[in-house]
Amino acid sequence: TQILSRGLPKQKPIRGVKQVIVVASGKGGVGKSTTAVNLALALAANDSSKAIGLLDVDVYGPSIPKMMNLKGNPELSQNNLMRPLLNYGIACMSMGFLVVETAPIVWRGLMVMSAIEKLLRQVDWGQLDYLVIDMPPGTGDVQLSISQNIPISGAVIVSTPQDIALMDAHKGAEMFRKVHVPVLGLVQNMSVFQCPKCKHRTHIFGADGARRLARTLGLDVLGDIPLHLNIRETSDTGQPIVFSQPESDEAKAYLRIAAEV
Numbered sequence: 644t645q646i647l648s649r650g651l652p653k654q655k656p657i658r659g660v661k662q663v664i665v666v667a668s669g670k671g672g673v674g675k676s677t678t679a680v681n682l683a684l685a686l687a688a689n690d691s692s693k694a695i696g697l698l699d700v701d702v703y704g705p706s707i708p709k710m711m712n713l714k715g716n717p718e719l720s721q722n723n724l725m726r727p728l729l730n731y732g733i734a735c736m737s738m739g740f741l742v743v744e745t746a747p748i749v750w751r752g753l754m755v756m757s758a759i760e761k762l763l764r765q766v767d768w769g770q771l772d773y774l775v776i777d778m779p780p781g782t783g784d785v786q787l788s789i790s791q792n793i794p795i796s797g798a799v800i801v802s803t804p805q806d807i808a809l810m811d812a813h814k815g816a817e818m819f820r821k822v823h824v825p826v827l828g829l830v831q832n833m834s835v836f837q838c839p840k841c842k843h844r845t846h847i848f849g850a851d852g853a854r855r856l857a858r859t860l861g862l863d864v865l866g867d868i869p870l871h872l873n874i875r876e877t878s879d880t881g882q883p884i885v886f887s888q889p890e891s892d893e894a895k896a897y898l899r900i901a902a903e904v
């Protein structure tokens with residue numbers, strides 16, 4: 644609130660990027676990164692003429708390198724900017740490319756901010772139609788300052804239908820409203836599990852919590868993603884489901900979300 648009361652600083656676009664979509668969540672572990680990765684792939688799949696980038700600013704727990712099956716150090720371009728790494732047609736940048744994989748990231752606030760500044764300003768994206776940003780979970784200074792420093796076309800908020808996750812998703816939606824970032828809608832993740840053997844459906848985290856929250860806030864639900872083994876396995880093996888099983892119902896759920904944003 645202190646930062647807010649100083650008013651909005653001037654936003655500077657990321658060079659070469661037409662539209663920024665941030666994928667956010669109140670809590671960690673609700674599927675934000677999985678959604679960001681599959682949303683980026685789905686945007687590319689829905690319109691192959693569009694150039695898509697994926698930026699992982701979840702500096703404490705960068706997951707994009709593993710989920711996109713990428714590792715290595717970015718090369719520097721002539722103007723000393725970092726070149727994104729490319730896989731499945733998506734240009735990717737992550738703190739995970741800049742630090743040793745197993746090193747614990749124990750940073751003070753200022754170091755986090757300067758790392759994020761690097762990721763926002765020192766990457767040579769070329770020309771992108773959409774940059775999908777995987778935000779850190781929560782609604783702290785980091786999220787606030789990203790929202791204030793770059794123009795954002797819209798935010799997608801991911802939540803499970805569980806009260807504790809929804810409470811934080813609510814805070815996330817309020818934060819974006821305060822800094823005038825349009826919230827495109829909520830993604831309800833892990834809402835239903837269907838037993839592969841007997842086909843019985845179980846709502847492990849509750850049935851429609853995100854839908855209720857969306858109604859309360861006057862927001863859209865962009866989609867429901869089931870809790871599914873294939874989503875977890877394809878994420879863990881760096882073969883995201885929208886790329887590796889585009890015909891599956893799960894991939895189609897992400898493709899529908901991409902069509903809405």
Ligand code: ADP
Nearest residue numbers: 671672673674675676677869870871874875878
């Ligand atoms: P966050 O970015 O919110 O911390 P992740 O996207 O890293 O969450 O997801 C946490 C874990 O849950 C990962 O192992 C991921 O593969 C898994 N996961 C996410 N969404 C689903 C889903 N719909 N079905 C099955 N597993 C999922």
